Amino acid sequence: MTLYLKYRPQRVSDLDLPEVKEALAKYLTAKSLPHAWLFTGPRGTGKTSSARILAKSVNCTGHKAKEAGNFEPCNECGMCEEITAGTAIDVVEIDAASNRGIDEIRELKERINLAPMKAKSKVYIIDEVHMLTTEAANALLKTLEEPPANTYFVLCTTEADKLLETVVSRCTRVNFRKPKVEETVSSLKRVVEGEKGKATAAGLEMVAKAARGSFRDATKILEQVILSHKEVTEEAVREAVAMSVGADPVKLLEFVETGETKKALELVTELDVKGVNLRRFVEALVEQLRERLLEMKEDKGTILKLIFGLDKAYEQMKSAVVAQLPLEIWVIENSNQKPTTASVKQATNANLPTANKTEAPPAPAAKVEKEEVKPVNDNPSGKGMYALSDLEVKWGDIMKLVRPKNHSVEALLRSTRPIEFDGERLILEVFYKFHKDKLETDKCRQIVEMAVAEAFSVDTIKLNLKLGQGQKKGKEEVTAANVGDDIVKAAEAIFGVGVV
Numbered sequence: 001m002t003l004y005l006k007y008r009p010q011r012v013s014d015l016d017l018p019e020v021k022e023a024l025a026k027y028l029t030a031k032s033l034p035h036a037w038l039f040t041g042p043r044g045t046g047k048t049s050s051a052r053i054l055a056k057s058v059n060c061t062g063h064k065a066k067e068a069g070n071f072e073p074c075n076e077c078g079m080c081e082e083i084t085a086g087t088a089i090d091v092v093e094i095d096a097a098s099n100r101g102i103d104e105i106r107e108l109k110e111r112i113n114l115a116p117m118k119a120k121s122k123v124y125i126i127d128e129v130h131m132l133t134t135e136a137a138n139a140l141l142k143t144l145e146e147p148p149a150n151t152y153f154v155l156c157t158t159e160a161d162k163l164l165e166t167v168v169s170r171c172t173r174v175n176f177r178k179p180k181v182e183e184t185v186s187s188l189k190r191v192v193e194g195e196k197g198k199a200t201a202a203g204l205e206m207v208a209k210a211a212r213g214s215f216r217d218a219t220k221i222l223e224q225v226i227l228s229h230k231e232v233t234e235e236a237v238r239e240a241v242a243m244s245v246g247a248d249p250v251k252l253l254e255f256v257e258t259g260e261t262k263k264a265l266e267l268v269t270e271l272d273v274k275g276v277n278l279r280r281f282v283e284a285l286v287e288q289l290r291e292r293l294l295e296m297k298e299d300k301g302t303i304l305k306l307i308f309g310l311d312k313a314y315e316q317m318k319s320a321v322v323a324q325l326p327l328e329i330w331v332i333e334n335s336n337q338k339p340t341t342a343s344v345k346q347a348t349n350a351n352l353p354t355a356n357k358t359e360a361p362p363a364p365a366a367k368v369e370k371e372e373v374k375p376v377n378d379n380p381s382g383k384g385m386y387a388l389s390d391l392e393v394k395w396g397d398i399m400k401l402v403r404p405k406n407h408s409v410e411a412l413l414r415s416t417r418p419i420e421f422d423g424e425r426l427i428l429e430v431f432y433k434f435h436k437d438k439l440e441t442d443k444c445r446q447i448v449e450m451a452v453a454e455a456f457s458v459d460t461i462k463l464n465l466k467l468g469q470g471q472k473k474g475k476e477e478v479t480a481a482n483v484g485d486d487i488v489k490a491a492e493a494i495f496g497v498g499v500v
Helices: 018-028 047-059 078-085 102-112 134-145 165-169 181-194 201-211 215-228 234-245 249-257 261-273 278-295 300-316 325-334 342-351 355-359 362-378 388-402 407-413 433-439 442-456 480-495
Strands: 036-040 091-095 122-127 151-157 172-175 416-421 425-430 462-467
Touching (some): 047 078, 047 091, 047 122, 181 201, 181 215, 201 234, 201 278, 215 234, 249 278, 278 300, 278 325, 300 325, 300 388, 388 407, 407 433, 407 442, 433 462, 442 462
Parallel strands (some): 036 172
16 A cells, blocks of 8 residues: 555544644534535645545544544544545545536435435535536535535535635635645654654655645655665655656756756756656756745845746747757756856866856856846836747737637737737737727727736736838828728738638
8 A cells, every 4th residue: 555545644633734633623523513614725735634534523433422522533433444445335535527517416416315324424525626517516506505414515626716606605614735844744754653764854854845735745755765765865855856757857957057058958858758747847947946046045146047947948838849849948048157056166167177267257147147137026027038939939828818808809919920029018010000000099909918918927018019011101191992991901811811
């Protein structure tokens, strides 16, 4: 059995988040128990485990005097053992991601009215409940309002904001947050002790950080380390993390920061050949840089530039024709940067004959970094962070953002051509004066500017329009005749048809 399942919490006191532990203890000792619950929080924080503990607590037949405040399941009676094994017929777990339609919910409603077969109460645990369709959620709503006697619902979700407000309002909500590093370490210590293993404090802390707020992921990483090493050390954890993401992200960062572009590109190619999820690898790179940024021991400008570049590459990977190309471009753009850590500087001085030459002009490099980072810190715009090529990659997404706001504006945009973009100012070439006049109205301009700003996660975008060479800029007022011609040309451009 995998360690995560073996050491899964089985009692309220086993839960690692103190707020959740206190909330469940409070409700389970109250005179009346809520019939509908909403467990919400990030993945791997114990929502489903808590739902099972709740199911055992209300159905346990081995309780001592309940009135004495004994709410913990005994984990020894037949009912507790069945729920732990997942074989209890009256405790139903439903994956809403694969049973999300109204037909499944109607079938559920028919079964709800049947009395429990063995347990004292029926418990329905619906995981990823936000995946239900709107119709299915509305069908479930009536049951939540008037549930049959001795029936409980536990809705689990990572995205509570996607649920209908009417569903949320009928549930008792318990929030699961991401655990702190020390809380994750405490959970890992329990596993290490149970397995009679050895671990250093630094090794466990590294596992906790690599898990990024997930008890489940932390235990999985720990299991990899235990299987391949006798002791959980920093080096062992680093190897295990490298296996999970395809390579050690620190190695690629070292290649980039020491200017070893060829080795860095070879590593990226190797990852692609292995079939590694490059977006997951980029996430690991960003996490490494984030930790260095928070330590406040290095030039934050250089680290921020690396992070922003990776964030840009991560976004472009979604639609890139060659999956690894955005990461390769990031490597090439950043390989000549001045090293930021003492260890990297030492390696540069020892191995690269041109190290002194690279470090010779520090003043210009610092100035460039300051100019690039300053707009991001002030956050007024994305000026200087993007280029026309970035806009071309996201042009299709921008069209999708414009479409629900105004179909006509989307149609007009299709007959334009972006010619300049720097993250703050966008210049579009328009081939017909009729189109230009229409897009320059406040309403249309605002729709386009907001869509581009949203696509690039910046505050503001300034749209400018330029009349293309294919149209003569009339010198007098527009007459009825040439307006008609203009409209015909607009129709031809928008709908791709010719006049017969």
